[in-house]
Amino acid sequence: MAAKRAEDVNLIEAAKRVACQQALKDNFSSSFKYVGIGSGSTIAYVVETIAALGPEVSAHMKFVPTGAGSTKLIRDAGLTVLQVPDLLNEVGFTGPGTSKQHLDIYFDGADEVDAELNCIKGGGACLFQEKVVSRLSKKFICVADTRKKADRLLSKWAYIPVEVSPIAAELVRQELIELGSKDPIIRFAPTTNTFLLTDNHNYIIDAPFPTLLLNSQAELMDPAKGLWTPNALTAKIRGILGVLEVGIFSGLTGPQATAAGPEVEGVKPVKIYFGKTDGGFETQE
Numbered sequence: 001m002a003a004k005r006a007e008d009v010n011l012i013e014a015a016k017r018v019a020c021q022q023a024l025k026d027n028f029s030s031s032f033k034y035v036g037i038g039s040g041s042t043i044a045y046v047v048e049t050i051a052a053l054g055p056e057v058s059a060h061m062k063f064v065p066t067g068a069g070s071t072k073l074i075r076d077a078g079l080t081v082l083q084v085p086d087l088l089n090e091v092g093f094t095g096p097g098t099s100k101q102h103l104d105i106y107f108d109g110a111d112e113v114d115a116e117l118n119c120i121k122g123g124g125a126c127l128f129q130e131k132v133v134s135r136l137s138k139k140f141i142c143v144a145d146t147r148k149k150a151d152r153l154l155s156k157w158a159y160i161p162v163e164v165s166p167i168a169a170e171l172v173r174q175e176l177i178e179l180g181s182k183d184p185i186i187r188f189a190p191t192t193n194t195f196l197l198t199d200n201h202n203y204i205i206d207a208p209f210p211t212l213l214l215n216s217q218a219e220l221m222d223p224a225k226g227l228w229t230p231n232a233l234t235a236k237i238r239g240i241l242g243v244l245e246v247g248i249f250s251g252l253t254g255p256q257a258t259a260a261g262p263e264v265e266g267v268k269p270v271k272i273y274f275g276k277t278d279g280g281f282e283t284q285e
């Protein structure tokens with residue numbers, strides 16, 4: 001039994017590696033200057049593959065992380081870390097209406113991906129910095145294995161991670177219940193026996209909702225019956241006092257989208273690579 005489980009784990013890790021290697025083969029260029037690196041276990045294979053290309057390819061590049069784990073991963077691989085504030089100092093601000101998509105590309109994993117490439121992220125407690133880096137990138141390429149693939153969000157994955165201010169966490173939890181979330185919980189860290197703290201010193205609330213619709217199914221939306229589109233649920237949760245960000249990557253909605261214009265496209269992936277346990281891969285775009 002234990003041997004079978006170890007074999008399954010190895011196959012899944014191999015699937016993640018295949019997805020990352022193919023994603024880099026198709027999308028990475030030695031001409032890149034700024035590369036965003038997300039969080040989680042899958043992204044480790046992106047960093048491993050870039051490092052294997054050698055300093056002749058990567059020495060002139062700067063890698064923008066999405067949290068402490070991501071920073072360590074980049075540094076341990078011998079690549080150059082550039083934090084978001086330093087990136088913004090480096091590129092400067094050239095005035096209203098100019099592009100903020102300074103990163104050539106951003107690679108990251110996901111917990112679940114739907115047929116429209118909307119994602120749930122934050123299973124490893126990283127979502128806010130990931131959304132910032134995605135917003136600053138020309139192109140978000142997602143890497144995963146086929147377990148993450150679903151027709152609609154919350155088909156297999158059970159909850160939406162929401163990053164909240166600790167002082168407002170219970171208030172947010174109550175408002176999530178009013179929105180239709182069944183038993184949202186503040187994430188606990190068993191190792192420290194306290195609530196888990198994110199890289200931004202906040203809590204995560206894991207909020208289960210019924211399976212979401214696609215954004216293209218907005219005409220079926222009926223929050224009273226628990227039927228939400230990813231965009232609408234994101235906007236609604238983000239509107240709760242005390243919420244920093246929501247672990248749904250589906251593009252921005254409402255006034256933020258209007259204000260930001262076409263650049264908001266950077267928030268969800270443009271292409272996903274799913275590694276398969278038979279050694280192959282499939283893509284979705």
Ligand SMILES: O=C[C@H](O)[C@H](O)[C@H](O)COP(=O)(O)O
Pocket residue numbers: 038039040041042043108109110111120121122123124125126127130
């Ligand atoms: O909070 C973590 C991030 O959003 C990860 O990208 C996501 O959880 C996927 O992680 P993994 O590659 O470990 O499945």
